[in-house]
Amino acid sequence: MRANDQTASLIGSDRGHAWFAGDPTRTDLATFNRCLGAGTERAYREASRLWRGLPLADFELGEALFDDWTARFRSDTVGVTHKCLAKRLDSMPEERAPISLQIAACELLITVEPSDSEANERLLRLLLKDGQKAAAARQFRVYVNALKELDLDPPAELVEEFRGALGGPEVDESLPLARAPNAPQRDRPSVALVRARPSQNVMPDLLSYAHSEVIHQLTRFRSMRCFERDDHDRGGQDTGLIARIGFTDALDHDYRLLLWDEPRARSIYLRCVNTRRQDTVSSTRIGYDRLEDRASAEAIIATAINSLEQDIITDDRPRLSGSPFERWLEAYQLLTQWSEASARQAMPILEDLALDPQGKRLSLVHSSISSLLMIRRLMIPTSAAMAKADQERAQATALKAVSIDALEPFNHIILGWTRMQANEHDTALLSFDDAMALNPYSASTVVAAAEAYAYAGNAAMASKLADKAASLTGRFIPPYYYTYFANIAYLSGDLDRCIEHLRRAPESIHTATLLVAAHAEREDMKAAAAARVRFERELRRAEPYAQSDGSTVSKWLVSTNMHRDPSVRQRMFGSLERAGMPVAAAR
Numbered sequence: 001m002r003a004n005d006q007t008a009s010l011i012g013s014d015r016g017h018a019w020f021a022g023d024p025t026r027t028d029l030a031t032f033n034r035c036l037g038a039g040t041e042r043a044y045r046e047a048s049r050l051w052r053g054l055p056l057a058d059f060e061l062g063e064a065l066f067d068d069w070t071a072r073f074r075s076d077t078v079g080v081t082h083k084c085l086a087k088r089l090d091s092m093p094e095e096r097a098p099i100s101l102q103i104a105a106c107e108l109l110i111t112v113e114p115s116d117s118e119a120n121e122r123l124l125r126l127l128l129k130d131g132q133k134a135a136a137a138r139q140f141r142v143y144v145n146a147l148k149e150l151d152l153d154p155p156a157e158l159v160e161e162f163r164g165a166l167g168g169p170e171v172d173e174s175l176p177l178a179r180a181p182n183a184p185q186r187d188r189p190s191v192a193l194v195r196a197r198p199s200q201n202v203m204p205d206l207l208s209y210a211h212s213e214v215i216h217q218l219t220r221f222r223s224m225r226c227f228e229r230d231d232h233d234r235g236g237q238d239t240g241l242i243a244r245i246g247f248t249d250a251l252d253h254d255y256r257l258l259l260w261d262e263p264r265a266r267s268i269y270l271r272c273v274n275t276r277r278q279d280t281v282s283s284t285r286i287g288y289d290r291l292e293d294r295a296s297a298e299a300i301i302a303t304a305i306n307s308l309e310q311d312i313i314t315d316d317r318p319r320l321s322g323s324p325f326e327r328w329l330e331a332y333q334l335l336t337q338w339s340e341a342s343a344r345q346a347m348p349i350l351e352d353l354a355l356d357p358q359g360k361r362l363s364l365v366h367s368s369i370s371s372l373l374m375i376r377r378l379m380i381p382t383s384a385a386m387a388k389a390d391q392e393r394a395q396a397t398a399l400k401a402v403s404i405d406a407l408e409p410f411n412h413i414i415l416g417w418t419r420m421q422a423n424e425h426d427t428a429l430l431s432f433d434d435a436m437a438l439n440p441y442s443a444s445t446v447v448a449a450a451e452a453y454a455y456a457g458n459a460a461m462a463s464k465l466a467d468k469a470a471s472l473t474g475r476f477i478p479p480y481y482y483t484y485f486a487n488i489a490y491l492s493g494d495l496d497r498c499i500e501h502l503r504r505a506p507e508s509i510h511t512a513t514l515l516v517a518a519h520a521e522r523e524d525m526k527a528a529a530a531a532r533v534r535f536e537r538e539l540r541r542a543e544p545y546a547q548s549d550g551s552t553v554s555k556w557l558v559s560t561n562m563h564r565d566p567s568v569r570q571r572m573f574g575s576l577e578r579a580g581m582p583v584a585a586a587r
Helices: 028-038 041-050 064-090 099-112 117-129 133-149 156-166 169-174 204-220 241-245 288-292 294-313 324-335 340-355 363-379 384-404 409-421 425-438 443-455 459-472 481-491 495-504 509-521 525-542 550-559 566-578
Strands: 011-013 018-020 193-195 255-262 267-274 279-287
Touching (some): 028 041, 028 064, 041 099, 064 099, 064 117, 064 267, 064 279, 099 117, 117 133, 117 156, 133 156, 267 288, 267 294, 279 288, 279 294, 288 294, 294 324, 294 459, 324 340, 324 363, 340 363, 363 384, 363 509, 384 409, 409 425, 409 443, 425 443, 443 459, 443 481, 459 481, 481 495, 481 509, 550 566
Parallel strands (some): 193 255
Antiparallel strands (some): 011 018, 255 267, 267 279
């Protein structure tokens, strides 16, 4: 930029620093954002003119730190812009909003994400309604080509609808053929890893290795059920991945992973797309240099998939299909909030799935029900009889999940927690070890095992696993992980770190109890009193109509404590008593 007369004035520098000396309000990005904010037809068309493809295309320098920032900037800019425009378009009533404004908004959204199905189909309807048949035909061809890049066909019903609406032999011939009537129909798309087409510049050995390694990792991440499409050889034998690893009860769901090579960036990218909405959920970059180190590449790719898994779990766009996967995902998102209120919302979804012909064959449905039963026991002070009934049902449901799919790590994790709650620590650790053996690179599996080892009294192993889980999470650490980290820190005696983790953890009775104990043990009684107010607020939120006396709460605190070491129990209960929590009545 300094060597170019037109841009030299944009860089200021002295002997130790360099900085942007231009007017930040006059950059294309600032103008683009102002156009989005204006939300007029003219502004949308100006924004379309400014969007010239992937932001900072071909701007890699071969420096890992800078190139990682570039990749994140691209992903965040595309993702935020797409979400903003999608919500803006959803808020426009198709029958009442000016048709020219809707067309401009759709065209801008498609410029950013060419394969967005909702925007493409709406634009086609609007163009036909406005009498622009030729423009509609051109747009349909653009849409079909964008789908081909994702290895997808346009829906047969959509092809037939627009054949009839557009008409004309020359237009009709340019449209794709509908799927033959006797061709197999898929109710819902499945997840596939689509390998990039090789080019002259591609590094085939690295791409081939990355492809095989991603497939290997996806077989471990069974919770997301990512797999390639099945292929059939000439003899009619199943040779696809599903046949090889026994996904006979595989969950259909709505995400597709694409792998492609960018030689100028010296990187391979793993992109996650929602195949129903046709929008990018996330994209992860893996540099050539990291893939060349085969010893560490396995963990690097697994970390990328952990990031994609979290992006799928936190994907908050509207769900459209009502598929078993979507319904389970909605319940799982509620489950990971670790609150009694979210558990109440999730349980009917899972119980309904357990009665569904397909849902009842899915192990994740049963293990998720078991998890919610345990959450309820941990979050609501109930009678001993009810708590025991929930615990027995949770263990039976977890065992059923394992019997359906013994290769799913999540099932073993939940079975381990049911045993931990029953104070069967040694047997519980075997379940956690089984889960880690099935997927040693799943951050959610490793962090659960870390807390289990802490409860069982092995603080060194717990800390080691917690560090591993944090390194595997990818771009960010999910909030509920901090509850695990806080427990591990408390059991290790690191109270300051425990309190820091609790500030980031979701609020619940469990975290409020731990916060009271940690502050009281530090002799900060003012903070302990504030934490006790938080505990009582969470208690009222969990049971708004129940009158829980000191004895009930006391017995519940003791019965839900999973620490194996009696001295740790004594230490925690002593701290709670000093803060005014009723624990002594039950001991």
